[in-house]
Amino acid sequence: MYSWIGFGKQFGKKRLTREAMKMNNPSKALSKKKSRLTQPVIDRPENLGKPQMKWGSDVVAEVTRRLDLKYIALVPGASYRGFHDSIVNYLGNENPQMVICLHEEHAVSIADGYGKVTETPMAVALHANVGLMHATMPIFNAWCDRTPMIIFGANGPVDAHRRRPWIDWIHSSKDQASMIRHYIKFDDQPASPQAAVESVLRANQIARTAPHGPVYIVLDAGLQESPLSEEISIPDAARFAPPPSPAVPHDSLLQVVRAIEGAKFPLLLMGRVSRNQADWDRRVHFAEAIGAAVLTSSNDPAAFPTTHPLHFAPPCVRPNKDAAALIKLADLIISLDWLDLAGVLRLALDKAQTQEPAAKTIIGCSVDSIRTNGWSMDHQALAAVDIPIFAEPDQLVAQLLDEMGVKKNGKMKTRSGMKSLVHWNAKPVVKSAATGQPMTLWDMAMTMREFAKGNSVTFSRLPIGWPGEACEFNGPMSFMGNDGGGAVGTGPGHTIGAALALKDSDRLVIGVLGDGDYLMGVNALWTASHFDIPVMIVVADNRSYFNDEMHQERVAQMRSRPAQNRWIGQRIDAPRVDLVAMARAQGFASEAPVSTAAELSAALERGAEIVAKGGRYFIDSLVLPGYADSGPDQRAGSAKKN
Numbered sequence: 036m037y038s039w040i041g042f043g044k045q046f047g048k049k050r051l052t053r054e055a056m057k058m059n060n061p062s063k064a065l066s067k068k069k070s071r072l073t074q075p076v077i078d079r080p081e082n083l084g085k086p087q088m089k090w091g092s093d094v095v096a097e098v099t100r101r102l103d104l105k106y107i108a109l110v111p112g113a114s115y116r117g118f119h120d121s122i123v124n125y126l127g128n129e130n131p132q133m134v135i136c137l138h139e140e141h142a143v144s145i146a147d148g149y150g151k152v153t154e155t156p157m158a159v160a161l162h163a164n165v166g167l168m169h170a171t172m173p174i175f176n177a178w179c180d181r182t183p184m185i186i187f188g189a190n191g192p193v194d195a196h197r198r199r200p201w202i203d204w205i206h207s208s209k210d211q212a213s214m215i216r217h218y219i220k221f222d223d224q225p226a227s228p229q230a231a232v233e234s235v236l237r238a239n240q241i242a243r244t245a246p247h248g249p250v251y252i253v254l255d256a257g258l259q260e261s262p263l264s265e266e267i268s269i270p271d272a273a274r275f276a277p278p279p280s281p282a283v284p285h286d287s288l289l290q291v292v293r294a295i296e297g298a299k300f301p302l303l304l305m306g307r308v309s310r311n312q313a314d315w316d317r318r319v320h321f322a323e324a325i326g327a328a329v330l331t332s333s334n335d336p337a338a339f340p341t342t343h344p345l346h347f348a349p350p351c352v353r354p355n356k357d358a359a360a361l362i363k364l365a366d367l368i369i370s371l372d373w374l375d376l377a378g379v380l381r382l383a384l385d386k387a388q389t390q391e392p393a394a395k396t397i398i399g400c401s402v403d404s405i406r407t408n409g410w411s412m413d414h415q416a417l418a419a420v421d422i423p424i425f426a427e428p429d430q431l432v433a434q435l436l437d438e439m440g441v442k443k444n445g446k447m448k449t450r451s452g453m454k455s456l457v458h459w460n461a462k463p464v465v466k467s468a469a470t471g472q473p474m475t476l477w478d479m480a481m482t483m484r485e486f487a488k489g490n491s492v493t494f495s496r497l498p499i500g501w502p503g504e505a506c507e508f509n510g511p512m513s514f515m516g517n518d519g520g521g522a523v524g525t526g527p528g529h530t531i532g533a534a535l536a537l538k539d540s541d542r543l544v545i546g547v548l549g550d551g552d553y554l555m556g557v558n559a560l561w562t563a564s565h566f567d568i569p570v571m572i573v574v575a576d577n578r579s580y581f582n583d584e585m586h587q588e589r590v591a592q593m594r595s596r597p598a599q600n601r602w603i604g605q606r607i608d609a610p611r612v613d614l615v616a617m618a619r620a621q622g623f624a625s626e627a628p629v630s631t632a633a634e635l636s637a638a639l640e641r642g643a644e645i646v647a648k649g650g651r652y653f654i655d656s657l658v659l660p661g662y663a664d665s666g667p668d669q670r671a672g673s674a675k676k677n
């Protein structure tokens with residue numbers, strides 16, 4: 036099999052501590068930790084000799100090499116053949132190493148999955164026009180996910196006299212980035228190799244500065260394929276590092292402390308926070324020190340231990356009953372970049388519109404406002420906030436602990452208003468269906484929860500309707516969040532990208548996907564096999580785009596029309612798609628579909644053994660159509676044709 040080579044230092048960020056701030060030296064905040072990520076020795080070029088930087092595209096490759104970009108996901112295309120050659124024959128297919136994909140949508144989704152885990156960018160290369168067109172949807176999703184990503188596109192030759200007939204003309208467009216400019220943070224089309232140096236350094240800095248996001252650099256084919264005619268200066272990339280989070284002004288910090296001291300029932304909404312273990316620990320200390328209840332969102336990566344005594348309600352997207360009760364009870368709400376603060380308050384407090392004031396003190400901590408534009412509305416409704424904090428949430432937590440002098444392992448503060456609350460995890464667990472009964476989504480979810488308990492599982496994705504009660508997350512790698520852009524088809528790519536990032540760890544990466552999501556993105560799987568990435572995919576197979584059956588049922592009911600027709604144009608049946616064959620065809624081990632909790636348990640054990648040895652496993656888990664996010668009596672399984 037393949038062997039692996041070690042890899043060097045990584046651009047990373049540390050919180051600004053009081054000491055670092057005193058020194059007023061942001062570079063102190065760069066992590067010195069060695070990356071544990073390694074690159075597979077695979078697809079090795081031969082007879083390279085000692086490659087010299089001689090071509091325009093060599094310069095782009097050279098700068099890219101210095102940015103600690105380990106991988107470049109791609110589908111090839113002649114528009115960037117110069118850059119492709121530079122990566123293979125100049126860089127030796129290392130740093131970045133090519134991750135070949137069967138669709139541009141997967142190249143971007145894999146980079147998104149990777150970025151969610153590492154909070155660092157993966158590079159992507161896309162063919163002119165058509166490759167970019169294939170990739171637009173996952174680029175939008177990465178934008179919504181706030182995932183850093185450096186995308187190289189191509190164009191031209193921009194100089195029309197150098198274009199080959201036909202093919203170069205269809206690969207040329209004016210302002211190519213306009214196709215995606217509404218959902219990227221930066222784009223550029225440098226006109227010379229020296230300008231490309233600056234362009235790539237700037238793109239890297241912007242992608243890695245919070246709020247993270249994708250950036251796009253268009254490489255003119257003329258620039259790529261021109262021999263260098265002058266000396267190129269490539270500066271030390273460390274001098275173009277992303278800045279750490281802005282610090283919270285001391286006055287604001289004191290306001291927050293006073294609000295906490297005056298609160299009877301503080302509630303922490305843990306939203307888009309970091310994947311860093313030390314930050315996780317600080318969030319736990321903070322919640323315990325101030326005795327705040329905690330909510331987490333099942334849209335976002337794990338942010339807080341979900342079975343912790345202060346995490347009273349199961350994770351959710353829209354507030355479930357328990358979450359709404361907590362929001363109603365709270366007199367102080369501290370939002371740590373909660374995705375939709377105004378929306379969640381509106382739903383929980385039964386407000387007719389988002390601007391209706393909530394009679395609570397609200398602290399909103401986020402840097403998201405600087406990324407807002409007029410095209411995408413993914414910035415969500417405007418929240419009323421009493422103490423606005425422009426900083427990354429973990430920066431605020433670190434400074435608050437410092438300011439309040441919170442000791443590690445101090446006692447958890449208890450609040451009288453919390454005594455009567457029953458923790459979601461203390462409620463009697465509804466057993467899975469009796470052996471032999473077909474599984475509901477609830478049964479499947481509870482079976483997976485049991486399995487995950489004994490294994491170090493990273494859920495790269497969870498399907499629609501998955502119950503919060505199945506989300507037992509105990510660390511920042513437990514769950515990577517769902518598709519921020521509501522992008523069906525990204526699940527397989529996200530899973531493989533997350534597994535690539537975690538391939539040298541002891542974590543078992545599992546993507547639990549809807550069958551519609553799996554089928555739309557299914558040929559992402561081949562990349563995992565080609566790269567020998569250990570991973571498991573489990574499909575909650577209801578043979579339907581079931582989410583939309585629910586919509587059709589609702590519309591029919593609103594219009595007093597027959598709801599039993601909701602399945603038409605929704606069912607993925609007749610013929611049944613052989614999901615297992617599609618996985619096997621791409622190098623995954625699998626077995627016959629399972630339809631009971633006992634069968635699923637056994638399949639998971641078999642799969643875990645194979646993945647632990649470095650393999651890939653696929654499970655087709657048949658479930659009755661229906662959702663379990665409102666509890667074990669799952670919704671709407673009945674109105675169906677058969």
Ligand SMILES: Cc1ncc(C[n+]2csc(CCOP(=O)(O)OP(=O)(O)O)c2C)c(N)n1
Pocket residue numbers: 172498499500521522523524548549550551552553577579580581582583
């Ligand atoms: C690219 C894209 N196309 C269509 C949709 C609309 N859509 C939302 S959920 C969904 C169904 C997804 O099916 P599946 O993954 O099987 O999950 P299920 O609804 O069955 O739970 C569809 C089609 C979407 N969100 N994204």
Ligand SMILES: [Mg+2]
Pocket residue numbers: 549550551575576577578579580581
């Ligand atoms: Mg489905």
